Amino acid sequence: MPVEFGIVLPRVPEKDHNISGYMADLDILLLHLAPHIRGLWVTDHFMRNEAPVHECWTIVTTLAARYHEYQVGPIVLGQSYRNPALTAKMGATLQHLSGGRFVMGIGAGWKEDEYRAYGYEFPRTGIRIEQLEDTLEIMTRLWNEDGPVSYHGKHYHVENAYCVPRPDPAPPIMVGGGGEKTMMLAARFADWWSLPDSPVEVYADRLAVLRKHCHTIERDDDDLRKTWFGRLAVAKTEAEAEALSDGKWTRHNSLCGDPAAVIAQIRAFIELGVDYFMIQVQGQHAPDTIALLTNEVFPAFG
Template sequence: MIDFGLSMLAGPPKGQISRWLPDLDASLPHFDGFFRSLWMTDHFFWDDDPTYEAWTVLSFAAARWPQFEIGPIVLGQSYRNPALLAKMASTLQVLTGGRLIMAIGAGWKEDEYRAYDYPFPSAGVRVEQLEDTLEIFKRLWTQPGKVNYQGKHYHLVDAYCEPKPNPMIPILVGGGGNKTTLLAAKYAEMWNLPDAGYTAYFDRVKVLHGHCEAIGRDPKSIRLTWFGRLAVGKTEAEAQALGGGKWTKDNAFVGTPMQVVEQMGAFIKGGVDYFMLEVLGLPNPDVIGMTLDVLSTLRGIKP
């Protein structure tokens, strides 16, 4: 089964604050039965463009559109205390009836850390922090009573997390580094590499699967997911215009419906079965129609 999710825009267009919600309300009914989930990136700003905070948006989206699962794509682990984040996630999982996917990575956008006065340690330290975070998640979500943990960077002392999430929250680890993919092999049900072309993506899949085999885990037990932009147009030039020169076939799915089906179909045949797509051009009716054509066709492709 191939699943699709819609990545909501990080914020409204500059100077058009009122558009974000109406555009989603106009678009989503067309995709009932096609998009399984709604996603939100976790960033504080992109220059001076309006940017919404991810967890606030996810809580809002869970209530407004109860037919969808929800998830961040992906959380920066050091933006929030990991024990508090585990508690937030457990609460949202219970209140939504089990619709949360916890997607998390090590964090990378240094200007955000500096601007908001967060420490920005080395990549190696951030990955160690991510491992502590994942361990805290697992312990707080599963262990009864008081929970203790002494990690390299984060600790728990007689911590409670009640109620427990039910059902258990699936974990998605995002990132392609060797250490990050090892953490995915150890802790995750899903793995994601954003904005990646075919060769770059499947090079990292080989690394992930190598880690799985080294620790005795079936590589097929981790879902391969892809996050990025979809720019579909009546002509290739029209699709490229939607990408604005930033999103191309090297880091997105760009082209006519037939071209996009070919691009995404190659990923499906390689084992990807979940796409989180930021569809450029919504709520344009032509974009909606062409996107539906693409998703309908892709459902018939076998991995």
């Protein structure tokens, strides 16, 4: 499978607080990057202190309607934020309306301050993973069974539920996360797997766990697409690349450096089996950044 790249959109507009500025920024970015980009991805968060943040599902739906040539999806939904059956219905509808370009990224949820600020309970990790299991079970059955579907899990249930018209094909499910129990759920339910902000050594370790779980259930792990999600900072020197995020993102937790270094980092992940990189570009409107990406980094991968 060829190596592909997707852009993770920033949660806030860079110039102002309104949605028109947010979309205008993206239009400009895609004018330059379109030949190299397969998908558009949005993180699922409600707030970042006082900074303006747009809601994920609304943005994903807008992207599907506005840009007809790209895959779209959340990277990744917090399962707690939306009823699982309704989420399945929303995903089915978006799959129909987008002509099959939707990918359902979903995880257990983790951002405690956000949960509490918006009035959600924040149970311990094990409970949230059990909730994710229920969500994946409900979603998979509603998308693939004629119905009615009844399911009584530990935390969520449906009774005589239909999801008509069913999506055909069902959206790929991308499970995000690297914990042991989450990896088992990825082996059981996912079509894609995503691990955020990880250096290659951590990714290799987690991938070995995923492959172990696939082996346990007699699944060929080659059927499960491996993706990487994180920041990319490229500049003429490593110091300049790190300065794009004020030193927060470095080669130890992102793709960072001059073009040759970034290319080498990407190739190290490819050797592990990764073939899709969902990147949040640092300095994404800087002419030098765009030039290095389009002239050196992306062409290195076809």
